[in-house]
Amino acid sequence: MPKIKHNRPMTDRQRRFVEEYLVDCNAAAAAVRAGYSEKSARRTASELKTVPVIQAALKAAMETRQRRLGVDQDRVVTELARIAFADIRDFVSWDDAGVRLRPSAELTAEQTACVAEIVETAGKGVRVKLHGKIQALSALSRHVADPAQAEAATGPRPITVLSWIPEPDLPPDEPPDGGTSCSPR
Numbered sequence: 001m002p003k004i005k006h007n008r009p010m011t012d013r014q015r016r017f018v019e020e021y022l023v024d025c026n027a028a029a030a031a032v033r034a035g036y037s038e039k040s041a042r043r044t045a046s047e048l049k050t051v052p053v054i055q056a057a058l059k060a061a062m063e064t065r066q067r068r069l070g071v072d073q074d075r076v077v078t079e080l081a082r083i084a085f086a087d088i089r090d091f092v093s094w095d096d097a098g099v100r101l102r103p104s105a106e107l108t109a110e111q112t113a114c115v116a117e118i119v120e121t122a123g124k125g126v127r128v129k130l131h132g133k134i135q136a137l138s139a140l141s142r143h144v145a146d147p148a149q150a151e152a153a154t155g156p157r158p159i160t161v162l163s164w165i166p167e168p169d170l171p172p173d174e175p176p177d178g179g180t181s182c183s184p185r
Helices: 012-024 027-033 041-048 052-069 073-084 133-144 147-152
Strands: 092-095 098-101 115-121 125-130 161-163 180-182
Touching (some): 098 125
Antiparallel strands (some): 115 125
């Protein structure tokens, strides 16, 4: 890997790295897309992010995007909190007579922001899926953590949640079709 000069203007490839970093904020992937070696992408990306002119370019580009989109940390934390503290009872009710959806006209914008999908299948009913609470709580906890702890965190760990709701005519200990596996996004 060639040594990166810290006191020179950005090269075309470094400018491309800055552009590519904005795509997904993944420095190693941005380095590869910018033309650096895949084999040393993590090391190269780590070093690129220490170059003052690249740090300044990344900061400026991210601030420009933030202003353009109207996205700030408070808005991100608010959305995470909505998802993290969503209550399924806001969307459905159930009793011995069955499960009933709450009419969409009764839901607030904050409540509908928590819904990942609603699928109606002929003969099988309706499935309501909310955005992943565990993932939102994990991300939210990094915003309220002690800064030293937050910096030490390596990012979210993959979590798999297995769940199933038995059909009314099946015994409660027998999942239909072996159960449904889902992972929070």
